[in-house]
Amino acid sequence: MDFDYSPKVQDLQARLTAFMEEHIYPAEAVYHAEVEANRKAGNAWVATNIMEQLKVKARAAGLWNLFLPESERGAGLSNLEYAPLCEIMGRSWIAPEAFNCNAPDTGNMEVFERYGSEAQKEQWLKPLLAGEIRSAFAMTEPDVASSDATNIQAEIVRDGDEYVINGKKWWTTGAPDPRCKILIFMGKTDPTNPNRHQQQSMILIPLDTPGVTMTRFLPVFGYDDAPHGHGEFTFENVRVPVSNILLGEGRGFEIAQGRLGPGRIHHCMRLIGMAERALEAMCKRSLSRVAFGKPVAEQGVTRERIAEARILIDQARLLTLNAAFKMDTVGNKVAAKEIAMIKVAAPNMALQVLDWAIQVHGAAGISDDFNLAFHYAQARTLRFADGPDEVHRNAIAKQELARYQ
Incomplete structure (x- = not known):
């Protein structure tokens, strides 16, 4: 099995990472400050100026609409090729929108692309792809x-x-x-x-x-x-x-299954990026804080958690890449078990890593200073979005049992 990304994907990873460093991370505080200023002015539900500026820069950099596999309207990437890019974007809450790769718009655009009429595509898909609506x-x-x-x-x-x-x-x-x-x-x-x-x-x-x-x-x-x-x-x-x-009457479930498969992959890869950033914060904080006479990083429990976090993140990534590979090669329906597995594994992994990162940060971890509490809330929500854990576990178990019946 070849775990190397293609030169095309490696190039996009490098460009995306550089854009995140130069534009996205510095914009996070500006974004949140602008939202808060809008809230104090009486309407937090207003598009921020910084996000619109980021979108212009991302589009100019050729980092726009990277999803939509098997479509000339996107970047021409498969699910497996898009997955590592989605992980990079997942490191920042504001990043996906900046690249026009955020939920629920990505899922809706896939619906229009695969199931919409030409008139529906012209009226709705076109402005969505342009980031206008x-x-x-x-x-x-x-x-x-x-x-x-x-x-x-x-x-x-x-x-x-x-x-x-x-x-x-x-x-x-x-x-x-x-x-x-x-x-x-x-x-x-x-x-x-x-x-x-x-x-x-x-x-x-x-x-x-x-x-x-x-x-x-x-x-x-x-x-x-x-x-x-x-x-x-x-x-x-x-x-x-x-x-x-x-598509026609009675086709809603068919569309839903076509929509939710890719969406689950995107959620899981974004969660892995979120967990990676939390682990980085955990390591840096543990090296800079001293408790009971030595850095927190030298406490046995901290090292154990850092090691476990690395194992959990890499396990989730491999599971997710495997699901993306199967989606590309045998289709979403045949890959249903693998998709269900990652939808359970990734949010629970992210919650555990975030929890450990919060502990290392102490009381600061539950403040707004490090975004860990906010990310924890988002990760916990994703144990419901696109189907709760219980439904996915039931589907996985049924497929396993079917092998012996």
Whole structure:
């Protein structure tokens, strides 16, 4: 097995790393200060100037839309080639957007690319690829266990040349951002279909459509994630043209599985980058702090944790690269077990590494000074996003048991 990255990927890694050092890391404090200033002025949900400047620089550097495998609209990278680049971007919370490689826009753009009509691509994919607008994915509902997506209750009913949508959605990530213009909405068009996986459809809902109301922002462990954030929505007799349906009625589950596979890879690689940066901070802090007469790095428990962190990170990376390889070679459906495995392994790994890094930093670790607490909140959230651990573990176990039945 060849573990070397191709010259093309190595070049992108070097350029991406240099851009992070020169532009992204120095911009982090500026970004957070700008968000806070906007908050004090009465509206944290405003695009920051620094992010727009970073996007211009990234595009000029040729570091733009690096995802979208098997598409001429992207950088022409496979999942395996994109994975190490996604890890580098994951080292900073603000980096993915700067390169137009952030969730949920990447997943939504893949949906448009693979399942959208030419008119839908022209209207929505084109400005998304240009970074001119943002998008959101409305799937999870507050009144049902959405870990079983067949529970979705939102209604999509055809009425002549229109569909009428009613329902509630929450954790609609990115929707509070004023740049968000389009929702990909999942609901039921055929609730009585005996095949529960053909009851759902996906449809496009422009955010300014009458009847679409954001009822509240949803913070994560006290962080509102402005200006990106998460929203809860009601949809009351929302009408959109029949042409807004994606792929056709009853194809919602099919689209969801095509969307979530790559998204899970991206989440996991970003988490590995986040964990790498936490381990770096842990090592530097332990070398500079003295407790009980010697550097914290010389305490046995610290060395044990540093060693375990390195093992856990490398294990997660190899699992993730293997999943990316299988996605590229046999397809997302056949690679379902490997994708499920990394979706369990990566967030739990990142949480453990972040926890140890926080301990080494002492009380400073739970402050905003080092971003460790914020990253911990984000990593914990990803044990739910794109399916909770329990669902993935169940899927893995079923596949294992099937080998002996």
